[in-house]
Amino acid sequence: MLTPSRLTLARTRRGLTAAELARKSGVSARAIGEYERGQRRPKPATVESLAGALAFPAAFLTAPEPPRPQSGPDDAQATAAAQLAIEFNGWLERLFVLPQPNLPPPRTSPGSTRAAWRLDDGPAPNMVQLLESRGVRVFSLPVDCAAQEAFSCWHNGTPFVFLNPAATPEQARFDATRQLAVLLGHDEPVEFAAEFLMPEKQFYGTGYRRWLARRETSKLLTKVFRVLRENGTTPLHVAKELNLGLEELNGLVFGLVLTALPGGGEPGPRGRARLTLVH
Structure with a gap:
């Protein structure tokens, strides 16, 4: 399960806005915002797409709070x-x-x-x-x-x-x-x-x-x-x-x-x- 703050941390570490991450991952900026706020839970395939775009292992995004x-x-x-x-x-x-x-x-x-x-x-x-x-x-x-x-x-x-x-x-x-x-x-x-x-x-x-x-x-x-x-x-x-x-x-x-x-x-x-x- 995605840890919302982990997604924010990874995106910030890469210096990307939600819109930039959306272009790299194929996931909409709106969805990314909802994931980071904990309003929606992405599917495992979506987590993999986000992790690949961020150059972090998918396990990083599902680890406990940083x-x-x-x-x-x-x-x-x-x-x-x-x-x-x-x-x-x-x-x-x-x-x-x-x-x-x-x-x-x-x-x-x-x-x-x-x-x-x-x-x-x-x-x-x-x-x-x-x-x-x-x-x-x-x-x-x-x-x-x-x-x-x-x-x-x-x-x-x-x-x-x-x-x-x-x-x-x-x-x-x-x-x-x-x-x-x-x-x-x-x-x-x-x-x-x-x-x-x-x-x-x-x-x-x-x-x-x-x-x-x-x-x-x-x-x-x-x-x-x-x-x-x-x-x-x-x-x-x-x-x-x-x-x-x-x-x-x-x-x-x-x-x-x-x-x-x-x-x-x-x-x-x-x-x-x-x-x-x-x-």
Whole structure:
């Protein structure tokens, strides 16, 4: 049976209006609107037609209600991608013990945040991995959302950060820190990020410029895919578990981890593996 909000999510993720989806699927725009409002139930063949036009498996459209973040950007397509990432995170949390959210109190200053996290006076370390170690889930926006700036949101007490795939390594690092400030409720996230990344007492020297040139990757997601691979679960298996195409899954981790990994077997490790991040 079709889940109305799933049809809306898939259509929004593809950046289509009801009229555009109608032209691609052969289903009338009026019927699509009624399906999305739950006023009519489509036949299985119609669900297949809609799924094919949307490039989603039909099972995606009949799965339970998708998660809804507490906030999101104005770009509906990017918000839809965030919903898919939050759903992916929920799947991971059913298999792994991930770091729990551990952020300082709201509006904690950059210096106090560094002190609470026991950072020295040098440049901040890999920001993606630092955030992950404090329970922040970091994902990439798919490349078709490259016009959307990095953003953050909360879902059921878990903070999420979404980075722009087109950003330079320097910009992505700054964006991750700026979104930390947003999660902490700061009114001036740019100033917070600048002070957090490089305290005033530090010299902006060659070593820091070399650091800026690095592409920051995800230690958490790298561990996840490694453990899954060791249990015979490929990224393709993961995508099928989520009722997504592999390209959609790759878009959520683009630049953060290599997912084109070898390995076959039955999907899903047995039991729960404990993942810990050490800095």
